[in-house]
Amino acid sequence: MASVMNKLRNLDAYPKINDDFYSRTLSGGLITLISSIVMLILFFSELRLYLHHVTETQLRVDTSRGEKLRINFDVTFPALACSIISLDAMDISGEKHLDVRHDIVKRRLDSHGNVVETRQDGIGHTKIENPLQRHGGRLEHNETYCGSCYGAEAMMSVVIHVRKFVKLIERKVGRCQTLRSLTRYGACKREGFVQRVKDEEGEGCNIYGFLEVNKVAGSFHFVPGKTFHQSGFHLQDLLEFQEDNYNISHKVNRLAFGDYFPGVVNPLDGVQWTQEALNGMYQYFIKVVPTEYTDVKEHVIQSNQFSVTEHFEKTQVHIQSLPGVFFFYDLSPIKVIFTEQHVEFLHFLTNVCAIVGGVFTVSGIIDSFVYHGQRAIKKKMEIGKFG
Structure with missing residues (x-):
């Protein structure tokens, strides 16, 4: 036993020095x-x-198919009334959502930015297809029917750039082309829209909600006027609302593609463009990057990040640019995966x-x-x- 202990003692890699030899300084x-x-x-x-926890980052090819893209937005227009703003969305697959009203809330704002009224009936104009209603066994005019101004709707301005052609359309649909003439005809009076525009004159509008669109490249935009699709063309009725100038000053309070996840940065949140004569087409070109976030509890969040560039096309004398705020988005084929661990x-x-x-x-x-x-x-x- 003593020999074994001696052998273990010889294996000591930390030989001890007698305390008498220590010199402390x-x-x-x-x-x-x-x-x-x-x-x-x-x-x-x-x-x-x-x-x-720490977050591990990976890059993979996005192989998902047939999914939907949720766009959350909150935009304020200090110089455009809620009644004249329309929200449209379309994508490269051919699907169009004109004058969107679902899942949208609009708030009327006074000149100081205070909320006057909150409506949850959406943006745009309520349109009931049947102009007649049965009452007491007989047909009478439906007072809630939003008339087409005697067929003028089908001939309203296309997304065009030549002012001369716009004036030609004005002459063809002259009976309901302006806000003043709208009050002269019964069909335009019954829709009650003229009075609403007058009531909201000088007001602003805050619009927020979300869109569910196909997960493909597309766009959505806020424009003054009413939009519709006729004979394969995307038409916008600008003439019945106001003069030629529209102040599209705006503030993007929030814009997100998908749900929130820790660390996400939305570069357009808080972006503001406010000028007294901001008239023209303001465009945002957005690159959406699919993102998957998995927390430590293995809860998976499917969302997106994005980068953006901006361009403003001012209305010129001989060129009619479509006024409004346009968001064009495209999807990246690369998916970012964040994993907490x-x-x-x-x-x-x-x-x-x-x-x-x-x-x-x-x-x-x-x-x-x-x-x-x-x-x-x-x-x-x-x-x-x-x-």
Whole structure:
């Protein structure tokens, strides 16, 4: 048994020095104090990383198909009334959503930005297809019917750029082409729209809600007037509302493609363009990047990030630019995957050992250098060779 103990004693990699041979110095004490502080700082830093999750990032090709894209928006127009703003959405697959009203809320704002009224019946104009209703066994005019101004709707301005052609259309549909003439005809009076436009004159509008669209490239836009589709053309009725100038000053309070996830940054949140004569087409070109976020509880959030560039096309004298705010979006084929995870305990233990051993070794080297340097200087001073 004694021989076994002797063999184990010979394996000791840390031979002990008799305390009588220790020499403690002031510099060694300072180095020990500083190294201990550094060691504690690094230890608590590593402990903090261990107690909190870390996020791993991966890039993969997006292979999803047939999904929907949710667009959350909150936009304020300080110089456009709610009654004259329409929201349209379309994509490259050919699907169109004109004069969107579902899942939309609009708030009338006065000149100071205070909320006058909140409506949840959507944006645009309520349109009931049947102009007649049965009452007491006979047909009478439906007072809620939004008339077409005697067929003028089908001939209203196309998304065109030539003002001369617009004036030609005005002459063809002259009976209901302006707000003043709208009040002269029964069909336009019954729809009750004229009075609403007059009531909201000088007001602004805050529009918020969401759109569910196909997960393909497309666009959505806020424009003054009423939009419709006729004979394969995208038409916009601007003439019955107002003069030629529309102030499209706006503030994007929020724009997000999908649900929120930790760390997401939406670059358009809070962007504001406010000028007294901001008349023309304001365009946002958006690149949407599909994103998947998995938290430590393995809850998966399917969302998107995006980048954006902007362009403003001002209305010119001889060129009729379609006024409004347009958002054109395209999808990236690359998907970003974020995964939250905790640091493994063995990894934490390894880092702690590396911290303790590394700091102890480096401080020992520094102490040895300082100690031997002091001794060399002292010897030279004793023999008078220092300096």
